[in-house]
Amino acid sequence: MPLTNQQYQDIMREYSDLRMQAEEEADRRRAAIEKSLPELPALERRIASLSVQETKLRLNQHEEEAAGVRQDLEEAMQQRLKMLADGGFSEADLAPVYHCPMCRDTGYITRPDGSLEKCRCFKVRETRVLYHQSNLEGLLEQQNFDTLTYEYHTGEDLSHLKGAVSICRDFVNSFETNYRNLLFCGTVGTGKSFLSCCIASELLKKGHSVVYLSSQSLFDALARERFGTSADEPYDFQSSLYDCELLIVDDLGTEMTNSFVETQLFALMNERALRRRSMIISTNLTMGDLQKRYTDRVASRILERYDIVRLTGPDLRTLR
Ligand SMILES: [Zn+2]
The missing domain is CATH 3.40.50.300 (P-loop containing nucleotide triphosphate hydrolases)
Known part of the structure; x- marks a missing residue:
């Protein structure tokens, strides 16, 4: 009657398939969006590189230079949002859509103290297995x-x-x-x-x-x-x-x-x-x-x- 290790592994595999599907689907949407916004990838590379620069400067305590980079970074991020909006898209169009937004199809939720807790969707799967069995x-x-x-x-x-x-x-x-x-x-x-x-x-x-x-x-x-x-x-x-x-x-x-x-x-x-x-x-x-x-x-x-x-x-x- 209890879930066996095999059944637990099967549930975890189901989650990993769901995540993969959600991510592949998001990749397909991104490719279509990049087709209509060809400047988007370069702008995103610039954002990533500015963000790395800012972190390095702060680590080396170059606060003034870091603040300058931060400003460029924020402008670039605004520019990106505007580019998406002008093209008729939003941030959400680029993100994976998970079946369960609570646990992002991992089956577990992180508690405030950092420990893991089974998501409600895990319990439903668990019961389904037991009930089937x-x-x-x-x-x-x-x-x-x-x-x-x-x-x-x-x-x-x-x-x-x-x-x-x-x-x-x-x-x-x-x-x-x-x-x-x-x-x-x-x-x-x-x-x-x-x-x-x-x-x-x-x-x-x-x-x-x-x-x-x-x-x-x-x-x-x-x-x-x-x-x-x-x-x-x-x-x-x-x-x-x-x-x-x-x-x-x-x-x-x-x-x-x-x-x-x-x-x-x-x-x-x-x-x-x-x-x-x-x-x-x-x-x-x-x-x-x-x-x-x-x-x-x-x-x-x-x-x-x-x-x-x-x-x-x-x-x-x-x-x-
Ligand atoms: Zn869940």
Whole structure:
């Protein structure tokens, strides 16, 4: 489930291709511009050489001469802008146009302290890889708001389902402004995973990073990362779990629960809460079961921070 080194390399190669395309495209535009402004290259060479001269003079503390060169330099730069404008061009016509202006197609943004941070576009790519890999793409084609049906529900079950759908739609619509967590609970086949898929599908379409994992594969992957039993070395799986915009944990309680799982679940819920990143958990367990299985601290976090959405009704898996 986590990004492997190979997948990380593939993403970085994609970025390098994008940068190359942007730069080649800028070179083609420049060539066309130089054709209609034949004096531009010589003027630009003059600007470059004046700039070098100025720097040298300042390094040798010839301030007065440097100031003179600076004046020539500024005039030449003005002349260049005027030349471009008279020809009907602007500075922007010469610059590469990157897909992501934030990171200039490098995948990383430099923080004020000089350290690097993954760009939002990297996280989207990362999620796409994970999502592709977990076969979620196919699942989401079948399970989304367009394929949602009310035909198997009646009476109270139907009103629970309608209430749940309206909570899901609100969750999607206010996702960018409202930090919220959901817990879907109910017996097997009542549509908990289906509704999680509806939300995942809408948010992925809007370009958000969503990681959707079954509880079992989540804790297996964390254990592999922690205890290093994976041959295919995972790429910083834990931080993608902390950072993705929405984390969906499906079928909590179906994993082999032990103290490692309890600790990881608690840490995950806390870390994401600190970052105000939403989580959706679905489970067949009751609140009492959750408390017994994952201790009071996990159960009380859920009660405090999650909107609990109960689903009831027949087992849809047998009806469909
Ligand atoms: Zn970016």
